[in-house]
Amino acid sequence: METRSLAARRRVSRRLVTAGLLAGAWEVVSGPPTGAAKAVSMRPTAAADGLQALFGSENRLIRTREQVVAVTFNAAWNDAGLDSVLGELARRHAPATFFLTGAFADSRPEVVRKIAAAGHGLGNHSYSHPYFRDLTAAGRRREVQATDQALRAAGAGTSLTPFFRFPYSETSPAQINEVNGLGFADIEFTADTNGWKGTEGGMTVDLAVGRALDALAPGAIIQMHVGASEGRTEVIDAQALPRMLDAITARGYRVIDLRSLLTPAAGSAGADARQ
Template sequence: MGRRAALAALVCAGAAGFVPGAGASAEASARASATPGAAAARAAATAGPHPPASLLGDEIRRLPTSRKALALTFNAAWDDAGVDTVLAELRRRKLPATFFPTGEFAEAEPAAVRAVADAGHGLGNHSYSHPYFDDLSTAERADEVRAADAAVRKASGTEPLPLFRFPYSSTTPESIADVNALGYAAIEFSADTNGYLGPEGGMSVDRAVRRAVEAFAPGAIIQMHVGSHGDGVVLDAEALPLIIDAALADGYEVIDLRRFLEA
């Protein structure tokens, strides 16, 4: 089965848990309406969280607050080598984070996604197969978002957040509008630690921490990763305690992105 066919199958399988937001295109809405279980899905979606208008219309790289507060976020697109370490540290500190898994990650590592949900952290959407959205049509973008939603929903057993993070942080006004129309805010980041590059990519724990600390500001969103690219070294998992120490020492509160869905 080709990737497009696989995506279509996933969309159909997960349709009972997802429909486009009120601003979805007529074409997308028609596809959802034609899917078995669409009426139930629409009812379920109405009860779920929706991003406020303040988070729509552009990519969000800093949260709308003047307080000394920042958010910790983790992408998950490769292996789960750092998940246990990250969750243990967050549990020890009693701090929240938001995780953005791809659909492929959710299918390959469902236990990791369920562990994140069971720990009480939010799960966003990082696309199904991590493509450049610039290269996709509106329909293809919708397929990626829906297939990821279905996979994350199945793996976690919870309602994913209406927060989307673009693969490679590659955004355009058109792709942001498409994601917004599906009911998602485009949540990017103030700084990426670049820990995902690993030692072979010239990174170290100290460098990852420094990149995060240099971005501290009211509303900062720090991006990290839970994977190792297969070498077993997850610099972001090692850097996390030091980043938290630096944030707290500087008077910052680590906040949950879900607060901004209540506006």
């Protein structure tokens, strides 16, 4: 039997979809993004549809028997590595999901449109990247909603997903419930390449690639960044991406689109995402 809180989240999700607030995300999942590899069909096992199957969890791993991996990028600083990243993804027909802050989307709407035009998914990474534990519930709600509005205003269109990633990946069950109540599933990551630290932080391309490959397992979610902090322009993750993608393929894995999790489809490889 459903708990009261889960039943309430299901009702909220259905209302949002009915109202069309998530229409952009739900229109796009019927097929892979333009120029991207065909997504693996996955059947949620814990709920009536893919989005609701992701509720109630921080989703750091896609539970699947398939040798698949999801590649994701955060954007909160600059877009110094974006052209290189998009070029490498296109050359390998690999999909990705980009989690942008609202402030980034407001200041760089052309970047939002460029990612959308390339066929990749766009996720919500809060507006100002604060520590959510320091905010009130109303403040956290504003962070999520303002980013959704910023992405829509920038031209995210059908690339917009109902996915949220917490700043600093600091989650709590209560805050996940809040995000779910707004119609978003929390998508975190299995491993971060730590390329964002830069050479000043002791990172190298070799180390970034190694961290991604060390985490390689069915359903792994890799986190990278498209920019560099504090005015830097060297983006280790952009340099590491081609080697990482080639190694993933060489080890028999495929890169899938996280939006495939939203499609309840019959198939032999049932999968869902869990902590």
